[in-house]
Amino acid sequence: MVDVFEEVEEQLRTDRYKALARKSLPWIGGVLALALVIALGIWGYQSYRAKAHADASEQYAAAGEAFTSGQRDEALRLWGEVAKSSSRAYKSLALQQLGGVQLSDNKVAEAVKLFDQAAEAAPTPVLGDMARLKSAFALLDSSPYKDMEARLKPLTEEGRPYRVQAREALAFAKIMAGDLAGARTEFSVLSLMVDGGEGVSQRAKAAIALIDSGSAKAVPGAVKAALALPPPVALAPGALPPGLQAQPAPQQQAPGPQ
Numbered sequence: 001m002v003d004v005f006e007e008v009e010e011q012l013r014t015d016r017y018k019a020l021a022r023k024s025l026p027w028i029g030g031v032l033a034l035a036l037v038i039a040l041g042i043w044g045y046q047s048y049r050a051k052a053h054a055d056a057s058e059q060y061a062a063a064g065e066a067f068t069s070g071q072r073d074e075a076l077r078l079w080g081e082v083a084k085s086s087s088r089a090y091k092s093l094a095l096q097q098l099g100g101v102q103l104s105d106n107k108v109a110e111a112v113k114l115f116d117q118a119a120e121a122a123p124t125p126v127l128g129d130m131a132r133l134k135s136a137f138a139l140l141d142s143s144p145y146k147d148m149e150a151r152l153k154p155l156t157e158e159g160r161p162y163r164v165q166a167r168e169a170l171a172f173a174k175i176m177a178g179d180l181a182g183a184r185t186e187f188s189v190l191s192l193m194v195d196g197g198e199g200v201s202q203r204a205k206a207a208i209a210l211i212d213s214g215s216a217k218a219v220p221g222a223v224k225a226a227l228a229l230p231p232p233v234a235l236a237p238g239a240l241p242p243g244l245q246a247q248p249a250p251q252q253q254a255p256g257p258q
Contacts, residue, residue, distance in 0.1 A: 056082050056090035063097070076101065092122040096131050103138055111138050129155055129162050136169055145177035164196040168203065175207070184211045 063078035082094035099114030115135035122128035136151045148170065155166035171186035190196055191204035 053087040053090070056085040056087040056094075059085075060090050060094055063094070067097075072101075088121050088123040089127060092118045092127045092131060095121060096134065099131075099134065099138075108138050108142065111135075126161050129160055129166075133162050133165060133169070136166070140169060140173060141176060145173050145179070148173040164190070164193060164200055168196075168200055171204075171207070175211070180211050184208055187211070 067075035095118035103111035118131035174183035
């Protein structure tokens with residue numbers, strides 16, 4: 001008799017498990033289907049970004065070659081296309097190139113707007129602060145000191161990639177604002193900074209000499225030329241923009257899209 005009861009109880013448990021499984025199966029299937037959709041979506045998005053990054057790289061390089069060979073209009077067209085790309089790194093670089101062209105045409109307001117857009121698009125501080133510094137350089141001889149300080153002061157913080165150059169720009173801005181004592185103090189510090197490089201030290205010492213000789217008024221005309229960063233290089237197709245890490249892309253080894 002005990003065996004009969006145990007057999008009946010086991011059968012009841014089995015029936016309950018089956019019923020529970022039948023109720024749970026649709027939910028489990030739904031969760032698995034959703035996970036599959038998410039995985040496929042992530043894979044598709046990464047593939048899309050990798051292709052967009054590779055296309056932007058090729059166009060950016062082609063624009064540089066066109067500009068070097070004198071095909072200015074074609075270069076501007078290609079950089080304009082890259083500036084619309086979903087690759088944030090190449091978008092930032094292209095906007096900086098376009099800003100540089102505007103600056104060479106003495107269109108400061110247009111150049112500053114493009115540099116600021118490049119800073120917003122940049123995926124890394126290396127690219128972003130490069131654009132912010134160029135924007136500040138473009139305004140250095142025309143903006144009041146408080147505006148220059150607002151742009152440059154954040155770039156001088158510890159750990160920022162161009163903090164020495166930003167501090168140097170602020171020192172020159174003080175000269176232009178007539179604060180020679182403050183500028184001399186800044187240049188004295190810059191002349192001793194080991195991470196500033198020989199160029200920064202030499203410019204700082206030259207500026208101190210001009211201030212001490214009473215010839216500081218001669219500085220503003222040479223400020224931009226002395227401080228200007230070189231433009232972003234025309235990278236070869238698939239090459240790595242500054243500050244980025246290479247990651248594998250589908251069917252080839254390429255820098256990871258930003």
